[in-house]
Each structure stands twice: as C-alpha cells, then as structure tokens.
Amino acid sequence: MADMTADHMPQAAAKLTTADGRPLKAALARAQSSARRRAFLLVLPLLAFVLLTFILPIGQMLHRSVHNNGFSANMPLMTQWFADNPIGTQPDEAAFAALATDIKAAAVARTIGIVGTRVNYELSGTRSLFTATGRKADDLAPPYQAALVAADEQWADPVLWATMRQVARAYSPNFFLAAVDLARDTDGSIIRAPEDRRVYVMLFIRTFVLAALITVCCLILGFPIAHLLATLPLRWSNLLMILVLLPFWTSLLVRTTSWIVLLQGQGVVNNTLVATGILTDDTRIQMIYNQAGTIIAMTHILLPFMILPLYSVMRPIPPSYVRAARSLGATSWTAFRRIYLPQTLPGIGAGALLVFILGVGYYITPALVGGASGQLISNLIAFHMQDSLNWSLAAALAAVLLACVLLLYWLYDRLIGIDNLKLG
Template structure:
C-alpha cells in the first residue's frame, strides 16, 4: 500500500525557515533605525506643525475667538473665558508656557499674562473687559487677541513661515517679516555658500594628498594615512580650541608673521571669530572625509593607465584630464557629498570660532532648542535643512548618478 504523506503547508520548509532567519537577523537593525532615526525624525516633523499648548490651556477663549471677525475687540465672552483660564493656568503652573507661546507672536504679552493672572484675585466682579483693561492695557489692543487666536491653532504653518522670514497677518495674508527680523533666509544662503566653499577647499587640498598616499610605498603610505586619521583620534573640542590658539590676534600664526617681518605688530590679522576662522577650522575637521574616499578609489586605478596615455602621445595634463580624473570621479562625488552634508549640520565649530559673522543656520537650530526653547521653529528650520539636502542629493543623482559614487 502506498504510504500516506502529510501535505506540506504553504510557507513551511527550508526556504521559509531561511527567510525567517534572515528577517530575524535584520530585525534588530530595523528596530535600531526606527528608534534612533525614524522616530526622532517623525517627532521633529510633527513638532514643526503641531503645537497644542495654548489650545489645551485656553480652550474656551479660543472657542470664543472663533466667532470674532477680527475687527475691533472681541466679545465679552472672550474676556470672561480668558480671565478664568488664566487663573486655572496659574494654578496648574502652565501659565509660563502659554505666555511664552503667545509672546513669540506679539512681544510684551508674557508680562501682560503674568501680571493679569497675579492680580485677578484682587479684581472685583463686573464686566471683564473693564477689569482686564485696568489690570493691563494690552487687553485693549486687537493685536493681543490676534496673537492668542493664532497661537491657539493646534496645527499651524507659522513656524515654517518664520523660518523663511515670513509672517501671517491678522487678515490671513502672508507678508515679509520686518527688516530687523529677517535673519533666517540670509543664514540659509550663508550656510549653503560656506558648505560649498568648504567642500571645494577639501577637494583642492584632499585630492593631491590622496594621490600622494595612493602612489607612495606601503610604509610611507601607512604613515601618511595615519596622519590623515589623526583628527579622528582627537576630540572635536580640542581641535577647535587649538585653532583658537593658532589664529587669534596674539596667537602663534600672527606672532610668526610679525617675527618674519611680513606684517607689523599693529597690523595683526583678524583670523578668528569671523568667517575665516569658520572656514579654516571646518576644513581641517572635514578634510579626512574627502581624503579617504579619494584614496580608496585612486588605489584601485592601475599605474599603467597613465603610462599608456603617455605612450600614445598625451601630455601629463591631457593624461590626467582624460584618463585619470574620470576614473576618480566616484571618489570625488562620495567625498564631496559627505563633506557638504556634514558641513551643513555643523554648529559646534562655528559657535566657537565663527563669531557673529561665522554663524550658520545650525547654530540657530541649537539656540532655539537649548536657549529660547522654541522647539517648533527649531524643528521647522531642521526640516528645511533636511529638504534642502534631499533636493541637492536628487540633483546630484540626476546630473552625476549615485551609482557612480564610491566609498571604497
């Protein structure tokens, strides 16, 4: 009699077990990327458009202001609602957060909120419009209520508007910020220009260094490669402060120039706390990220290619331009992309050596995250930086091709 065999279930067998094993091996990496990259990125993007602080603390006031057409002062119901909600916010210790959010839209309202909430207990019962007007004259200004209504939006685009020096007016139209508050667009352009300049400097300095290492004898190449890697073994803070010692007015470089008679003692060069210091220090920090991809590509190029070009009558310049340079483009692309992306996000080095003229947009992101605590604006600035990098990456892919990029 023919033996009966149990039918094989779909998805069972050696192939299915191998797939499950592969998924199990990759799962820790996926979890790590989700926790350390995707979750913070999603939180940043959400925070840039979502701010429920004022809406949660002043729900009745925001509801009363929805019926206000924006002309003149709001109805008595809005005054009564905010009087009660300011008192409750003070008891809940959330008044400072609410006042800070509204103060970002209309300066001076932080003190108006705190003064009003502090003196509400002493106010007599009566029409709340008159009572609040006596406590602080800001409650008689329509701009105060426009700021409260704008801050009460849970989902808002004002952070992105501020990030590009724009603002939404009380009638809903969009206009440019006052001239004294237009800072972010200029910083974006400065960051882009500085990143491009640093990428160019690293390419000009790193290309001959990588060529020298790739064509040096093994012992000398190892020594040169170790010297290139020295910045990786030194703290970023130590490297940056070392440049402060070298570049300051009474520093080593100026003393040497004075000793050699190239400049006078009263004509010392200002090379620190300005754009010069930023360019020098960041180029030094990022140079290895250009040298290593170039070196890995150059090492794989046979020396006979240049000899063959010379045997066919090409001059050294022609041989380099038509034979050697095209073969190094994958390393050039990889190094340039690495240096450019890292330069856009640097903020410690510009903060220490850049001064007011050497600050980049990343310094403003750090300022809003750590000092002003305007996390929504910081998230919007970071999101715009991310979008800019992605656009440049796609442009690079379209013009050069990411598949030609090589990291060795």
C-alpha cells in the first residue's frame, strides 16, 4: 500500500495546477527563470563596469606586452625577407634592396621614426640610424648594399640585422625577457642582459622587500591601536576612530609632501634633534629621498588599511575569554598567544594582504620621497609609459608584477585559506 502511494505521488504532483489552470511544475520553472533574469539584469551594470574598467584594460595590457608591429607594419619587404630566409643567412643584395625600398616608403609615409624606435628598444642608438638614412632615402640607388653602407657603416653590422630579424615579428616574448633582465643573442638564444641593463629584477626585489617591510611596520603599529579601539568604551573608540579615518579625508599629495617638510635635512625632525642636543649640524640624519623616506611615508599612508580589518575582528572578541584563561592559571602572554591572537588571524591576514598589494603598486609616494634608492617598479613602469614611450615593456613589467601578486595571493590561499580572510 505504501509502495502504491509512493508511485502515485509523482503523478499526483504532475497533475497539480495553478489557479489559472497551468501545470504547477511549469509555473515554478517559469518563476525561477524569471527570478534569474531579474537577478542578472540587476548585476548587469556592475558586470559591465568591471568588464570595461578592469578586464578589458588588463587584456589590452597583456596583448601589448607581446605585440608591437612598429617594424613589421612599416617594413613589409624586410619582414618577408626574414620570413623566407632562416636564421644565419647573410644579407645579400636582395635583402639590401628590400631594406632600401622599405626605408624610402617609410620616409615618405613619415613612419621611419616608428621603425627606428622599435629597433632601438632592442639595440640602443639605432633610431638615429634609421631617421638619418630616411633623410637620404632619395639618394639611395643600386647597388643598394654599397649605397647603404656608404650612408652608414652600421648597416653592415650583423648584430643590427639579427636585431631587425627579431623585431620583424609583430608578436614576440622579447619584452618579457627584458622585464626579467634577459635578452637574445645574434643566434636567437636567450642570454642574460648586459650588466649595465640589469635593473628590473633588482627593482622587483626591492619593491617586494620594501612592501613586506612596510606591511610588518603597519602590523606592529596597527595591532595595539586596533586593540585599544576594540577594548575602549564605544564613545571613546568612535572618537579615536575619527583620527584613524582622518587621513582618508586628506589629499595623498598633501600627506606625502608633509613628510618632506618633516624629514628633510633642515626639516622639523632634524631641527628638533639638533635643538635638544641629540644631533649636531654636521650629523643631521638623511631621512628623505632614500628608502627610509619611502618606508616612513608609506607606513603612515597605509596604516589605516591595517587598523580597520584588525579592529573589525577584535571588536567582537569577548573579553571574558582572556579572563577565563587567566583564571585557569594562564599567564598574560599565554592567554594572548593561545586565546586572543588566533582569533585575530583573519584580520591580520586581511590587513597584511591589503597593505602589501597596495604597497607593491604605489607610485606617487616613492616618486616624491624615494629618491634614487627608494624608487619602486611602479615608478619605472610610469617612466616607460610617459617618457621612453616603450609601452610594450611597461605592459610586460606590469604583467610580471600582476603575476607575482597573483602568485602570492595563491600561496596565501594555500597556506592560510582565503576563507579565513576578513575585511570587516
């Protein structure tokens, strides 16, 4: 009897209808579909915003880091000659004829500077070679090899031809190689860059070391502040919280330049130390335009990003937990280490991750107070974007920085767990 009842239940449910006579199952499916459409339409503006302001720019950056057609688009005959002849082929009269023809066309189209700039990214000093030869393009006549070598002996340099072969490809990993201080030799093999051009790995290391040091400083300073805010009565903690949030209402430029006034050789700090007799005029401390200035200024600026996650975790911790541990014989240090500290780990992880990621990408503060020794990789990325106009190398450096941050984020998730992170 029970089996018969169970067998007839799906049939009975299938025969249920709504007030307007529609099957209940179809009506429920339609309602769920309508709810999903409404939910999608609600998040569509946010999805479009993220796509336009985050996903597409990152995609363009990654594409730019491996694509540069400055040579291939303006030197088609040379590009074709390199494609038809393997590495190691010595340039013949046909190669020089293709080069001369392309130079003439690029000079007429006023793109010879773009060609020279693209080659100059790989071999310094070649932009002037292309532009100077472009001005003499009308005088080039067969035999083109002799004519080009007569115009400038550098056209016979095999290193130049090997470099042109490399840049003849619109898509190339060379910018990523340059971003990690590597290069290609005349045979196309990957080698270390010349010693005077090995700057990027050192800057990456400096960036991550300084960001980690700033994170530790923010944690050491922010933990007791957050603990004080969490244990004070609400009226007093709200008043002190205003002081924590006050820097957010002040311009970043103003906060950074104020440290210049405080830390410079004739600044407030040094003058105070001299006035109190701790220092003399000859022993003033250089605290600005170096790594010390970068650490001090960035610690001050990023400190609220450490305090707020810590406070949000510490506030709900009942004080009775620590009191109970002490009543059971634990010392203050043991109660803190085994009872209080483990409960604050989500806030520590969130604050450290937030401060570290913000630190590795900071630009304005190191640019103003860092000097030569306090510059970070972000400053070099900005240099290539604004001054050298080597956008492909800037994109490659930014992509490497993004990959390093994502790797650290993944390690954090594997070691601690992203589910344990708490921002508020």
